[in-house]
Amino acid sequence: MTAPRKPIVEMPLRIRYHECDGQGIVFNANYMAYVDMACFEIEKALFGTHQDFLATGVDVVVAECNLRFRAPARFDEELVVSPFLNHLGTTSLIFDFEIRRGETLIAEATLRYVFVDPATMRKTAPPPRVRDAYVPFLPAEG
Template sequence: MTAPRRPIAEMPLRVRYHECDGQGIVFNAHYLAYVDMCSFEAEKALFGSHDAFLAHGADVVVAEANLKFRSPARYDDDLVVSQYLNHLGTTSLIFDFEIHRGETLIAAATIRYVFIDPATLRPQAPPEAVRKVYATLLGD
């Protein structure tokens, strides 16, 4: 039996009134903001801070984003965003995100990030120290 994946980060949040649309549900673009917020929590968990990550001489940019909506979130809902490493490539990595309200999965996202040189903004392989941190999350 395979052990369940452990998230890199789990970020609780409460839906704010201004995040809801005229239908009374969270406007779709806010889910990407939730995922982005969680990705910074993961950087803190792995490297200590965003600045500590940048000190390695690398940064990441979003190259692709996919969202699947399962159930609407509404004002004052308590949510938890969880982040998992799915794939580590030569110059990119893919994370899966799950957004839950209690036990209910309300949205899932898959985001592909590309490592870049912060000075040139061109794709580059991550420094070995950064690669090692992510590689340990994948295990074998």
């Protein structure tokens, strides 16, 4: 039996009124904002701050994203965004995100990021310190 995946962080949030559309549910694009916010929480957990992450000599840019909606979320509900490292490549990494209201899965996202040199914005391999910070969160093989 495989051990359950462990999120890098769990980011709680409360849905604000302006994040909802005319149907009274969270407007779809806001889920990308929630995922982006969780990415900064990952940096904080692994490196201290965004500036500390940049000081390693790399940054990341989104190369691909996919959202899948499972259930509606509404104003003032509390959600938790949980990112899981899916893959760590030579110059990229893939995160899976679960957005939940209690036990209810609201949305899932998969994002592929590419490591870049902040000065040139060209693809680059991350330094060992960065790779080492992510490795413990890779899914178990088997």
